Amino acid sequence: xxxxxxxxxxxxxxxxxxxxxxxxxxxxxxxxxxxxxxxxxxxxxxxxxxxxxxxxxxxxxxxxxxxxxxxxxxxxxxxxxxxxxxxxxxxxxxxxxxxxxxxxxxxxxxxxxxxxxxxxxxxxxxxxxxxxxxxxxxxxxxxxxxxxxxxxxxxxxxxxxxxxxxxxxxxxxxxxxxxxxxxxxxxxxxxxxxxxxxxxxxxxxxxxxxxxxxxxxxxxxxxxxxxxxxxxxxxxxxxxxxxxxxxxxxxxxxxxxxxxxxxxxxxxxxxxxxxxxxxxxxxxxxxxxxxxxxxxxxxxxxxxxxxxxxxxxxxxxxxxxxxxxxxxxxxxxxxxxxxxxxxxxxxx
Numbered sequence: 001x002x003x004x005x006x007x008x009x010x011x012x013x014x015x016x017x018x019x020x021x022x023x024x025x026x027x028x029x030x031x032x033x034x035x036x037x038x039x040x041x042x043x044x045x046x047x048x049x050x051x052x053x054x055x056x057x058x059x060x061x062x063x064x065x066x067x068x069x070x071x072x073x074x075x076x077x078x079x080x081x082x083x084x085x086x087x088x089x090x091x092x093x094x095x096x097x098x099x100x101x102x103x104x105x106x107x108x109x110x111x112x113x114x115x116x117x118x119x120x121x122x123x124x125x126x127x128x129x130x131x132x133x134x135x136x137x138x139x140x141x142x143x144x145x146x147x148x149x150x151x152x153x154x155x156x157x158x159x160x161x162x163x164x165x166x167x168x169x170x171x172x173x174x175x176x177x178x179x180x181x182x183x184x185x186x187x188x189x190x191x192x193x194x195x196x197x198x199x200x201x202x203x204x205x206x207x208x209x210x211x212x213x214x215x216x217x218x219x220x221x222x223x224x225x226x227x228x229x230x231x232x233x234x235x236x237x238x239x240x241x242x243x244x245x246x247x248x249x250x251x252x253x254x255x256x257x258x259x260x261x262x263x264x265x266x267x268x269x270x271x272x273x274x275x276x277x278x279x280x281x282x283x284x285x286x287x288x289x290x291x292x293x294x295x296x297x298x299x300x301x302x303x304x305x306x307x308x309x310x311x312x313x314x315x316x317x318x319x320x321x322x323x324x325x326x327x328x329x330x331x332x333x334x335x336x337x338x339x340x341x342x343x344x345x346x347x348x
Contacts, residue, residue: 037101038207039236041129042200043243044094048132051087052189055080059139061185063178066141067261074258085251091133093247095276098126106306106326110213116307118206121199123304128196130276135188137274141181146262147271149176149184151284158289159297175264270347278340279333285340 058077060069073080102122105111111119138149153176157167172179273281283292302309310322 036235037097037104040097040239040243041094041101041125043236043240044090044097045196045200047090047244047247048087048094049193051083051090052193054083055087056189061139061182063141063181066139066181067258070140071258074256081255082251085254085256086247087136088256089247089250089254091136092275093243095129095133098129102126103326103330107323108213109322111307112310113307115206115210115213118203118210119307120304121203121206123300125196125199125203127300128192128199132188132192132196133274133276135184135192138184139181139188140258141262142259143262143266143268144259144272146176146264147268148273148277149180151271151273151281155280155284155289155293158293160293163293176262270344272344275337275341278344279336282336282340282343285343 055073058069058073058080060066070084073084075081077083105119105122134152138145153167153171156170157163159166170180170183171177172183271281280292280296283295287295313319313321
């Protein structure tokens with residue numbers, strides 16, 4: 001009796017489902033890795049999960065011990081500095097990969113009918129990725145992360161209707177406390193990753209049902225495809241190995257550092273968030289908390305509902321303005337980020 005027959009008698013699963021998935025044709029343009037950035041965040045998320053589990057063996061989510069446990073991981077735990085640095089850099093790379101993937105989807109018009117829902121799922125994936133990064137940064141409980149969390153709480157409390165309730169729920173009061181740190185740990189280690197996994201499942205399901213948007217550059221490549229397994233899987237594995245080498249290089253050359261321990265009585269001269277929130281801090285500095293909340297809220301809903309907004313624009317004007325709007329938005333985001341980066345650099 002063959003192993004396959006023995007297994008099928010005990011596990012009633014139609015193996016044809018896996019055959020159809022593995023032999024699914026992939027558009028020819030995905031032979032080039034810069035067109036298939038969707039798998040990169042998924043791989044980096046797996047790295048995050050593995051390194052996060054390893055770090056959780058030694059991390060203590062306590063106001064009195066959180067900072068010391070991170071310091072112990074960096075200084076005393078065998079290869080702790082390496083695991084922590086890989087965790088940090090894979091988080092940064094994941095955010096970059098998600099942004100680049102969304103830009104690719106946007107500028108190729110892959111969000112349009114019938115893929116509007118999958119675009120909206122992708123926007124929430126992007127938001128949850130940022131929140132995972134922010135919550136992880138807060139767990140270190142150093143000066144910058146403590147006061148960054150304080151600013152985020154003030155920003156959240158300015159959100160109309162639900163803001164004060166959410167801010168009070170996260171902080172469990174007016175000040176950062178043990179309950180704040182415990183809740184950030186639960187969000188970072190459990191709630192947000194589970195939501196991300198759920199959304200990834202929905203995202204890949206829609207991708208499988210609707211197929212990948214085909215981009216062709218000539219009539220020769222219009223109908224040209226290749227199998228998912230082994231061709232595309234092999235490409236993803238090669239890129240994953242390259243990413244792991246790059247992550248190791250960054251971990252060795254630029255290991256994760258540690259600022260001063262959080263002190264509620266001393267406000268740092270310059271509060272610095274992680275780079276992916278620089279644009280938020282710059283908006284706060286040139287406007288006000290209320291205006292920043294309105295601007296960021298409006299930007300989120302425009303991004304979320306963009307497929308429908310774009311459809312209305314094209315229907316009314318009969319022109320393609322999405323590319324120009326996209327270029328302008330990317331330029332504005334980069335300008336605000338660099339503005340804040342240079343301001344922080346020269347302030348020191």
